[in-house]
Amino acid sequence: MQLFIITGTTRGLGFSLAEEALKAGHFVISLSRESAFKMPSFINIKHDLTKIKGLDKKFLTALKKIDMKKVKAIHLINNAAIIGPIESAEHFSLEQIDTHMQVNVVAPMYLTSLVLKTFKKKKCFQTFTNISSGAAVRTIPAWSLYCSGKAGLRMFTDCLADDYKKTNNLRFLDFSPGVMDTNMQATIRKQKSKTFSRLDDFKQLKEKNLLLSADKVAMALLEVLKDPKAIDKTHYDIKDLL
Incomplete structure (x- = not known):
């Protein structure tokens, strides 16, 4: 049995990842607003990722059931992850900046630290995957928060890969899933063209059926994670796996 700890399993890629892991007979600990599955091998930790305090205690309590x-x-x-606000920086409020970075950057960093600390003495293979984006390596109009957060998480992954390169049982991955047919994409398509100049490009992706299914992306990532010993790089892109 393998243990998967996955954030954001209510829908989209997170749901598909949890579903496929459960089908394969693994145990899943989820950190989501709602519990997506009702089965003995699934535990949902209901926690607001904008507020980290208390998460460690909930996590350790969940582990006692395994x-x-x-x-x-x-x-x-x-x-x-969250995509908004999609607009120019002059309109950002402190609350919007804080919420975005807490979910997209601070929570992944903290959870990585927590898992590293919790299982430091366990010798089995441990993988740490941060879901990335093309936005981590190129600018997109009105996405300055999202691009910056994903770029920061990508660098965090690179730093960890370097810091722990001599620890044979740890693997750190930056995984770019491509453009998927998820609620995030639906949110993007609801923006106003005067705020988001690339709105038509994203609408056409849907109209031309160019969006990847979350299930297909999830299966591709799980195939990579299936044999942690064989993971020999930090950056993975869905385009190279399908």
Whole structure:
């Protein structure tokens, strides 16, 4: 049995990742607003990722329900993210900036630290995957917060890969899932063209059926994680896996 710790499993890629992991007979600890599955091998930790305080206690309590002696590999997948606000920086409020960075950057960093600390003495393979984006490496109009957060998370992943390169059982991945047919894409398509100049481009992706299914992306990532020993790089792109 392997243990998957996944954020944002209510819908989209997170839901698909949890579903496929459960189908494969693994145990899933979810950190989401709602519990997506009702089965013995699934535990949902209901927690607001904009507020980290208290998360460690909830996580350790969840672990007590699992026979860790049976766990042969541990996978943290930082999937939860928000896209907004989509607008120029002059309109940002402090609350918007704080909320965005707490979910997209601070929570993944903290969870990585928590999992590293919790399982430091466990010798099985442990993987840490941060769901990335093309926005991490190129600018997109009105996405300055999202681009910056994803770029920061990408650098965090690179730093960890370097810091722990001599620790043989740890793997750190930056995974770019491409453009998927999810609620985030629906949110993007609801923007106003005067605020988001690339609105038509994203509408055409949907109209031309160019969006990837979350299920297909989830299966591709899980195939990579299936054999942690074989993971030999930090950056993975869905285009290279399909």
